[in-house]
Amino acid sequence: MMSNCPQTVSAGSYLIGTLDPLDHLRFIQHVEDCTSCKREITELLPVMRLLQRAKEAGVDLASIVPEQAGPHR
Ligand SMILES: [Zn+2]
Numbered sequence: 001m002m003s004n005c006p007q008t009v010s011a012g013s014y015l016i017g018t019l020d021p022l023d024h025l026r027f028i029q030h031v032e033d034c035t036s037c038k039r040e041i042t043e044l045l046p047v048m049r050l051l052q053r054a055k056e057a058g059v060d061l062a063s064i065v066p067e068q069a070g071p072h073r
Pocket of ligand 1: 005006007008030031034035036037038
């Protein structure tokens with residue numbers, strides 16, 4: 001029942017590194033106490049590593065990562 005953390009959506013942005021420095025810090029602190037976000041990151045990490053590698057190889061990430069609804073609405 002604890003899997004519905006509203007902050008989980010930030011996990012992707014956090015891993016990509018698109019969070020504001022402040023949000024980034026907040027999220028890191030939040031994840032310490034949040035099993036849901038921690039799990040999300042653990043699950044996303046391999047994917048992000050892959051994306052990172054693709055990025056380094058010059059692949060346009062925007063073409064393979066669907067636009068997600070960000071924290072800003
Ligand atoms: Zn959370």
